[in-house]
Amino acid sequence: MQKSLILAAPSSGAGKTTVTLALLRLLAREGVAVRGAKSGPDYIDPKFHEAACGQPCLNLDAWAMAPDRLKGLAAGDGLLLIEGAMGLFDGAPPDGRGAVADLARQLHLPVVLVVDAGRMAGSVAPLVAGFARFDPAVQVAGVILNRVGSARHEAMLRRALAPLGLPVLAALGRDGTLTQPSRHLGLVQAGERPDLDVFLDRAADALAPTLDRATLLDIAAPLPEAAQPPTLAPPAQVIAVAQDEAFAFAYPHMLADWRAKGAELRVFSPLVDDPVPKAGFVFLPGGYPELHAGRIASATRFLQSLRNAAQTTDIYGECGGYMVLGDGLVDADGTRHAMAGLLGVETSFEHRRLHLGYRHLSPLGGPFTGPLAGHEFHYATTLRETGDPLFRATDAEGTALPDMGLRRGRVSGSFAHLIDAGPTVR
Template sequence: MVSAPASGTGKTTVMLGLLAALRERGLVVQPFKNGPDYIDPAFHRAASGRESVNLDSWAMPGAMLDGLAGLAEGADLVLAEGSMGLYDGVAAPGACGNGAAADLALRMGWPVVLVIDASGQAQTAAAVAQGLARFRSGLQLAGVILNRVASPRHEALLRAGMEEAGLPVVGALPKRAAIAMPERHLGLVQAEELPALTDLLRAAGDLVREAVDLDALIAAAESAVRPAPPLPIPPPGQRIALARDAAFSFVYPHLLHGWRRAGAEVLPFSPLADQGPDPSADVCWLPGGYPELHGATLARATRFRDGLRGFADRKPVHGECGGYMAMGEAIIDKDGARWPMAGLLGLVTSFEKRKMHLGYRLARLAQGIPGHAPGSSLRGHEFHYSTILAQPDAPLAEVTDATGAPVDETGSTRLQPGGGLSTGTFFHLIAPAP
């Protein structure tokens, strides 16, 4: 488990460098991502050549975690990237933990490599690392990677502190702004949006190869993956029309894996290329993404909108977050421009005045969605900056956050004239809840 005391330590850059450097050595490395992040796994896949899967102790029951970890079968090494700080999770436990990276490391028996941002400190970094190592009984610390080291003298002071604390240092990375990951309003940009991604991964791999003791890192790994059959994830239909392009890029890899494992066929189409869903599909699924960045293109995509409306008249369509917004009447972008959407639902959202909505969600469905009957409970995660201006349709679910507090973003449902059901949520489904 590659983790850190906090976000912003350079953990993702280190993770990508490790994946690239180990792959160059000829090792097959299986990446995982702790928690509900949907950006990092695409970078993991580019660096490792293997699909990265989210593992989430708040949303996923233990049997699902064990089964998904079994996807590492055939790999030489597992590297899991933590989220936020090592022990950071929600206050109330969920399916089998609070979502922290430490929960996952303890369950799987994976030793932790701490990435410490050494900027502005010296021996004190060892006190931070020592506190993290001792905070929870049973957690195994494999070593420390010092990041953003300013000079050889700085490195010597850092190493002296770690030696005094009895903590092994497996690497020391100098500051190198050229491989910093670019950011934007929802965190990192998507992997497919970086034309220089290959160069960035090569630079990160070179840096790690020069500055990290890969042999020590490999030696610290434990044989702790216990392959198990994953819990079945009910597909929304036998043939699933899935929107898939730069505007609708986010669907959890474990869902696609589960759908296909259940025998479903996924039929991708691109709204940005003005394509509609395959009429032979049983259901259409519009994932999250960044439709607000492509408002003009989507507004001009008449074949997409007409095809989606025709499909929705008789068959179920479900949208998550960005997909939900695209099913609504309109999206207002950050500049105040209003772009018409599909109009399957009355939702109107605005990015003109941004407001962050972030956190785990537990939903009890008042109306079923494809694959899940009315009354079902679902665990998911919400992260967006849109403001609801209108949400006139019937609420889809009773939604609470991880503490049980009600959430206003209930989703929407509308029966179309031909009998098709249109549904949408602001949260991304992770797993069914008991």
């Protein structure tokens, strides 16, 4: 039977990712059929999930995806552990849509609350009680204590929680070696961690002594039956997809949709100066081009083949890919690197500024024909942006934003990351 539960927390920074990875690695090592999923828009954590248990990880986004889509993506064999984002009830304004709680309601799944108990004792009880009682439609079914200081501290926390009747499923001790390196968009990518397996085993070993496996597995609830989910149509029969450390942010469900509809995906690496494969559509995903701007600027075979392809082929870049399609990119040190020159945009990381939020998008041209749901998350500053816009856009509340992106001939791009089909922007 397919069963699942959600790992959430009162706030960001409680250690959800570390606890999720420890559980995935430990259960997989013990022979449990387990896989991971990530709530909300996130490209980085899913790769850690895959490394921990050896199974593909998908995103489940309750803001951008319809209920049937969520159910279809969640379906699969074994136990599904879903890692939440931010705090349990933190969603998009005005009503919290897309929060982890929203996902729990739609999939009728129990929540295990991960609590950073490092600086509390008896106060853990009213904190957990408040979250457990806040919304009757969201079942908080257990607690995992994180950053516990000692055996005595653990005993105090368990004693405080006992009257609530919620099981304490594990207590992970405070351990500086379980801190993960990060950069401005989140954790350093899984593929950049040569010590990743050592870290995952250490986390699993730390969790194992206190984990109540039987109760954890008993709490997991059956996943709702999945109808045939809607899928995104491929933009061409043959699609060239850039894929390396600079172009790593492509949603697996989108690529899977294209394959399911019969498209052939041809992967290439701009960082090793691969030429663009022959295709009917070229996709440059987001990533970290600012960390590799010099290598991209010197990848003459890639850049020239991209310019050649633009004469006959649709090319689309999002976020990092959009910046590479532009005229130039200024890195954090203030050095300008010439990019492909296919769109009239110049970007800079010398003075960073956060752009963050869900986006309703209506295409004004380019390769897309229907309304789309997406998100924006980057620190680039736009120095210049000239040309025809790609999307009309609003934020999660429906407030109109400036038009997003550019299109020129067969080339288009924007800072928006596309997630799924969405309602029309008015």
